[in-house]
Amino acid sequence: MSDSRKQAWQALREQTVETLATLFAADPGRLAKLSARLEIGTGGVLFDWSKTHLTDGLLDGFESLAEASGFSEMRRKLFAGEVVNPTEGRAAEHSSLRGVGKEASTEEAAALRARMQLLVEAIHEGALGEVRHLIHIGIGGSALGPALAVDALARDFALVDVHVVSNIDGVALEAAFAACDPATTLVAVASKTFTTIETMTNATSALKWLADNGVIDPYGRVIALTAAPEKAVEWGVDETRILPFAESVGGRYSIWSSIGFPVAMAVGWEDFQAMLDGAAAVDVHFRDTDGRANLPLRAAFADQLYSRLRGAQTRAVFAYDERLRLLPSYLQQLEMESNGKSVTAEGKPVEGPTAPITWGGVGTDAQHAVFQLLHQGTHLVPVDFIASIAPGDELDPAHHRILLMNCFAQGAALMAGKDSDDLARAYPGDRPSATILVDDLDAATLGALIAFHEHRTFANAVLMGINAFDQFGVELGKEIARKIEKGGEGFDASTEALLAAAGLG
Template sequence: MTKLTQSPAWQALSQLSGNLPHMRTLFADNPKRFEQLSLKKCDLFLDYSKNRLTDEVLQQLFALAKDAGLKQKITAMFNGDIINTTEKRAVLHTALRAAADADIRVDGVNVVPEVQATLAKMEQFVADVHEGRWLGYTGKAITDVVSIGIGGSFLGPKIASEALRPYWNGAVKCHYVANVDATSIAEKLKLVAPETTLFLTSSKSFGTQETLTNTLSAKAWFLAHGGTQQDVAKHFAAITSNVAKATDFGIDETNIFPMWDWVGGRYSLWSAIGLPIALLIGMDNFRELLAGAREMDQHFATAPLNENMPVIMGMLSLWYNNFFNAQSHVVLTYDHYLRGLPAYFQQLDMESNGKSAKMDGSQVDYSTGPVIWGGEGTNGQHAYHQLLHQGTALIPADFIMPLQSHNPLGEHHIQLASNCFGQTQALMQGRTFDEAMAELKDSKLSDADKALIAKHKEMAGNKPSNTILMDKLTPKTLGALIALYEHRTLVQGTIWDINSFDQWGVELGKTLGNDVLARLAADSDCDGLDASSNGLINAFKKGCI
């Protein structure tokens, strides 16, 4: 057993987890439960009353957070201390949305002026494109942008762009490419014309294999369709820290935006990585996105643990993971524009907290990093919600919904809301055998058949969920929502004593992938690896099975 699992709070929670009333009873015993277990901050409303919670459970969860030094960790992050210890880096995505007059230092240097300078450069870039001053090699204005990246450099901007479609200004269209599968970029290139297309490459090293391969293919396509090497500067821009490599490629240095070591890829959409977002919605709206995140930052940094939205959500997820063996957590978005959000939170959480080594290098002896998954309501109700209601696994759920639709049409939104709220109610209360029998009392079935069907209609309920509401999906509320999940991730990683800001598992895959690539390109058969890898490589080289 470790210090964490031996702590009084952990031991108390272990005892409490097996001695809780059904949520039906908790609601029946306390008519004010909703008022007491809900919170409004940063234009978001969190109802966490439909959880397996009592006052004593909450007290022990907050005691666990206090014992783990959560407040100190939060302060250290905002101060620019090196909390990514394996890579010796500060973790300062919060500086990307900090106030212009903030003083946030890395190695004694205030990084905020450089962030603000980059935002100003982005603003000029966006204005030049929107107002037709950025011209392609034939003198035509840019109509399409192809954003090339991978991981956080791709997923964050893509999902945020989808979510904010009501705010697109129509100046340009944006297309995203990440997969190294040639089909991905080939299909995108069919949609654009070389003389009016601008390519944005996002790669810190300007050497990430997938991103560089796609960028080289984009350049080859451009050169094959009338562009010249000299024209590359008019059609390619980059977000990178490797200025020399980008300029060698042909990108004008004035069209290169910085990346910093103290920003991880999955936390980077607030930086110049977010240029595609800004190009679609304009810089004013992009700054609103930053403002929403900044408000959540301020809340996270200053609110007491028991009134802190990211802390509450992080501790609840940990409660089910560590004390109820909940191996996954589902995110359900009741807004079509937010349909991609579960995938973004999946990367954010699983790349951050999918760890088994503690900060000191020793192995954990408790569960970390649940599988994050989900989808769009109401589609999931006709698929995997069956598992949520009657499956054997406990799967905590987050329901996310705006109260106002960008597309009010007939009864659509009220039906959407009824489904959202009805699902949380059904998960909480379930259906007893007697209730199922009562529903069947007027049927013509025999008593034996009624009893049989009632057993199949019975649901235990007591399935936990959070509901997050906002008045309307705007750049500001989206910024707050994404920052909420960013900070929720830190909360869990702190309690588990793991580094939420490295990704050595990802790095291993890259390293081995490069080795396999060399073997695939070799003339001789592969025989230097395990039998399975040898066989797969040789089958690929033959081109048939």
């Protein structure tokens, strides 16, 4: 760590942190300073960090840390398509898929997007016969993003019924088979390398299901989504049904590429494009805004305050909207696979904690499950609440009114607490939360929410001096699994016994 970064961290550690109640009482302008609105499409998103312990002094200190960490230069490299993943010598060009990035990359992405649009619209118009169902097979980012977007946007009406399957457990694939008519089903196989064992095993079983149920040409029902189109051709997919994406697009950032094919199939091209446009609006804001006014960077300041300075080991996300029930799972991969590191980008041990454990759920269910710990437990857990002003249903408005009242009440209760002579009924309060409130949850605002968290994750990585774009930690377990499959020996006694008990020894 450079001397300037050490000094910036030390200056932050030396600052006094007052209670939230004290901070509000001392500064009538606190809400205005720590809340901001970002216009997205025909609506917008309100961000409120006033119930966190951020202060003018801390924000000044974090801005100094960002400068000492080379944030502006790293951000420039990100959007210029230069190497920001030093361990693999790669750029990270997910923003170019949305039209914001190096000119050559955005042009290439536009051409690939046009190819995808032609195929999507041709399928919708009947070029492949009647298509009522799509089984999308992938894992990790190739599944989590599509599952989130389809679940959020295609609840009321879907042009095609989409089932996302990621688990190698055959129960998951059989459930998709049970919901689909093989005669009217397409299979999308999403794999960057087209060699991922879980995905390719599931894909092979899907082809067998099609063949066993009278589909004469199962391979003709497959759409391949990959950065290795030659592998898809070798596997048997016709090149006209292969939708490539660039090698510089990481899995957990890939929903904007052809990995978003099932989203476009479900909701139509117009909504998929709106999702890209919403994300692009956040890209422009993140690229062009400096200091605390940069909203993803400000979120990272709050994250670092709690994880690095106050020892919080987790971060909770609660979506008070059933349409966002899969968002916590999506953010788990985005944040923990990106920033769950123990070495710096220079390959040296990190001096301090990195990514907290991301977890969460959906309101109001979570209030009756985990909020006891948040209010009266011994852990410090910063919370993000996410909600929509407009309802996603057409029932009695009482439903949505009660939902929002509960969302806002939880943030207020975490901050205020409640005294009682009976300690079992006392609430300590002074527990931090932030709120993200969208005007309406449509395709554009969903895109904006995802892009906001992508850039927040990147900003956190820069402040910690780590590389957000490699993920070697997922490989060791895979290597051992391959060793087991080949009949390898020499495992620990526990693993040997488990293999024997399961008939795998």
